[in-house]
Structure formats: C-alpha cells, structure tokens
Amino acid sequence: MKTRDKIIVASIELFNEQGERNITTNHIAAHLGISPGNLYYHFRNKEDIINAIYSEYADDLINQFKGLSDAINPLDSILLYMDIVFQLISKFRFFYSNLPVLLSKNPALKKRYSEIQKEIIQKVSSMLQSLNEAEILSIKDDELEDLTCLLRITTTFWLSYLQTQIEDNPKIDDASLYEGLLKIFALLSPYVTDGARQDFENARDQYKALKQDALTQQIAI
Numbered sequence: 001m002k003t004r005d006k007i008i009v010a011s012i013e014l015f016n017e018q019g020e021r022n023i024t025t026n027h028i029a030a031h032l033g034i035s036p037g038n039l040y041y042h043f044r045n046k047e048d049i050i051n052a053i054y055s056e057y058a059d060d061l062i063n064q065f066k067g068l069s070d071a072i073n074p075l076d077s078i079l080l081y082m083d084i085v086f087q088l089i090s091k092f093r094f095f096y097s098n099l100p101v102l103l104s105k106n107p108a109l110k111k112r113y114s115e116i117q118k119e120i121i122q123k124v125s126s127m128l129q130s131l132n133e134a135e136i137l138s139i140k141d142d143e144l145e146d147l148t149c150l151l152r153i154t155t156t157f158w159l160s161y162l163q164t165q166i167e168d169n170p171k172i173d174d175a176s177l178y179e180g181l182l183k184i185f186a187l188l189s190p191y192v193t194d195g196a197r198q199d200f201e202n203a204r205d206q207y208k209a210l211k212q213d214a215l216t217q218q219i220a221i
Contacts, residue, residue: 004042006032008056011049015094020050020102047106054109057092058116064088065123074134075199077127078188082181082207085155089180093172096159117152124148136196137188147187154183175218178211 001009010031014023025046029039043049064084089096103110125148131137132144139147158180159172185204192200 003034003038007039007042007049008052012053012092012094015053016092020094020098025049047109050102050106051109051112053092054095054112057088057095058112060091061088061116061120065120074130075136075196075203077130078200079203079206081124081127082184085184086177086181089155089159089177090174093159096156097163097172099156099160121148121152124151135193136200137191138193139191143191147191150187151184154180154187158183173214173218175211175214178207178214181207182211 007028011023011028014028014031023046025039025043026036028049029036032039043052061084064087095102103113125144128137128139128144128148128151132139159176162172162176162180182204185200185207189200189204
C-alpha cells in the first residue's frame, strides 16, 4: 500500500476511534511511524486529508447506490439500502458524528457534500417510487419528498442524535447502528400495504435479530 493510502486508512481509523477534532497530523504521522514532513509531502494539512477521505466515501456511496435500481424484487431495495447505510456509517463514523462542524470548517467539502447529496436524494426517491409502483408502499405524491427527506435525515444524523442522548462519550457500536436502521423501518411502516406487510415485517425482524446478536456479543466481551 502506498504511503498516501496508508495515511488515509490510518486517519479514518483514528478519527473513528478518538474523534476527528482530537486528532492532529502529528498524531497520524506518529501512528504510522513516519515523519510529519513525509505526511505533508502527500497532504498539506488535516483538511486535505479529510477531503481525500470524503472523495473515497463519495465514490463508495455513489457506486453502491447504483444497485438500488437493479434490485429484482423491489422489497430487496429496502434491504440493499439498509446494507449500504450500515456499511458507510460503520466505515466513516466520524463523518456522521460531527458532520455540521466538518462542513462549516471546510467550504470545499461542503460544496462536494451538497453535490453528492442531491444525487443520493434522487436515488432514494426513485427507490420509494419503485416500491410505490410495486404496491409495496402506498405513498401519496405530495408525501414522497417529505418521506425521502426524513429517511436522509435519519440516516445522516442518527449518530449525532445518539451523542446528545448519552452522557460522557458514547460508544458507537454495531447495536447502535442497527437501532438507527430500525428507525428507517419505523418511518416506512405506516406506508406498507396489507399485501406486503408480512414480507416487510420479516425483513424488519432480520435487523432486530442482528441488533440482538450485536448486543449479545457485547455482553460476552
């Protein structure tokens, strides 16, 4: 792995574990066992590193969301959406935990973020429309935009919400991520048609089981 790539991987790891605001370029260099000068050869500052990380995040996001429209069974698109959300939040926790602050400090990042989100909102809206057409969900035309927005708010700010509810420094683990995904099911539940209810509940039960498994593993540890 090239040094530049090692810096990105190490930065993601440290930002996730200790919080972006608590990590400096010196910490990253020390973690890798390289000199600060070597790091600055590849990145001018921490903002530069964060921009590179976001480019990787955006590429993952766009590539994975392309599959939403390829799901053979429209209900599978919900599960695919859940998997995408879980993987990205898990891998880039620090983004979701501190997004408003990161964007306010970095105009270039904010511009890129806004561009990507417009595309993602279109993808999620298309997913909901396909579920509507398949009579899995029953969404009125004037509710589609609001429901799309609520789904994006829930996925984007779930970790930030958790941090306001737990004293001290909350640990973001798999169980808390699955809890956030279950909130998506809660948002969609009122719109599920009678014909699709059983399949929808079976899908929701899968994520309840995953959350319980994660909690059980915590207790075992």
